[in-house]
Amino acid sequence: MSQLTPFHLAIPVYNLEACRVFYRDVLNCKEGRSSDHWVDFNFFGHQLVIHFKEKSLEEETNNAVDGKQVPVPHFGVVLPWDSFHAFAEDLKQENIQFIIEPHIRFKGLVGEQATLFFKDPAGNALEFKAFKDMSQVFAK
DSSP: OOSSOOOEEEEEEEEEHHHHIIIIISSSOOOEEOOOSEEEEEEEEEEEEEOOOOOOOOOEEEETTTEEEEEEEEEEEEOHHHHHHHHHHHHTTTTOOOOEEEEETTSSSSSOOEEEEEEEOOEEEEEEEEEEGGTTTTTT
16 A cells, blocks of 8 residues: 555543543644544544543553553554654643653664653553654564
8 A cells, every 4th residue: 555544543531521622732633523422533634533431440551662661552643753852842841741751762773763652631542653764664
């Protein structure tokens, strides 16, 4: 597939209004259609839908990656290198509590990338990253 197309992702949130404000006002995602149980967002060119669901008591899982405990599941976007760093600074200005602070992973290796992790108000883990060389996004 040569042309990228937007993905669609629907995630559960137990606090619809807090998450609506977070995605709209903190992450600056444009709000689309909504009802009293869900809200659509333009999530960096992709369709993200937050759906109300009662709070889960499911335990969080982590996997070790490059010496860090990465939350599973998580989702996010690959940004251009300079955009990532500007976005990371914006998040710091918003006093986002990072699970994993912005840092460089696999420095000097195939797949060198900048990455950061944080959670939305419902506890969904997000990762934003940027590759030093975008041609290595899928490199082995």
